[in-house]
């Protein structure tokens with residue numbers, strides 16, 4: 627392996643391929659704030675789509691991530707509760723705002739317990755919008771949520787008793803969004 631300037635020349639098989647390692651985003655963190663687990667599952671789907679496209683992707687609870695520096699790009703998601711982005715997502719965005727502003731960053735929220743998020747683009751709630759501005763996120767998207775038997779909290783039980791629960795996560799839309807991010811991150815990899 628020989629190197630010249632920002633390029634590293636790697637011998638692969640019979641040919642030599644140049645890879646511009648500096649500009650290629652390869653290791654992606656998908657951090658999430660969740661109460662009942664459905665946002666964590668969305669993060670896992672995003673990570674899996676990215677791995678299928680050759681990226682290294684870690685889906686981790688936002689509260690457990692201490693250092694963002696090892697990652698080249700970040701996706702940060704939070705469940706919506708009472709019109710607010712989950713506190714772990716808010717805290718993560720605040721705590722790591724400087725480094726996040728230097729990384730390619732995408733945000734998502736998951737919440738609506740109806741088909742609205744699949745039918746149109748829903749704007750971020752104010753706390754997610756603030757985080758997007760502070761961290762200079764490239765995009766924010768809202769996905770539908772899930773609320774099912776066993777969810778924590780009195781209000782959750784009331785919503786379920788009223789028959790207003792269900793799973794409104796659109797896995798195709800989530801996978802498409804993740805694939806779009808993977809494409810953006812792979813530009814320059816060829």
Ligand SMILES: Cc1cc2nc3c(=O)[nH]c(=O)nc-3n(C[C@H](O)[C@H](O)[C@H](O)COP(=O)(O)O)c2cc1C
Pocket residue numbers: 659660661662663664665666705706707708709710736737738739770771772773777779781782785
């Ligand atoms: C008490 C309570 C409050 C909620 N508030 C909102 C809300 O303000 N906006 C919204 O879109 N969804 C709201 N939801 C729906 C949740 O965001 C949805 O169930 C989400 O998928 C939960 O994510 P989690 O499983 O990761 O915690 C609420 C649900 C509960 C139980």
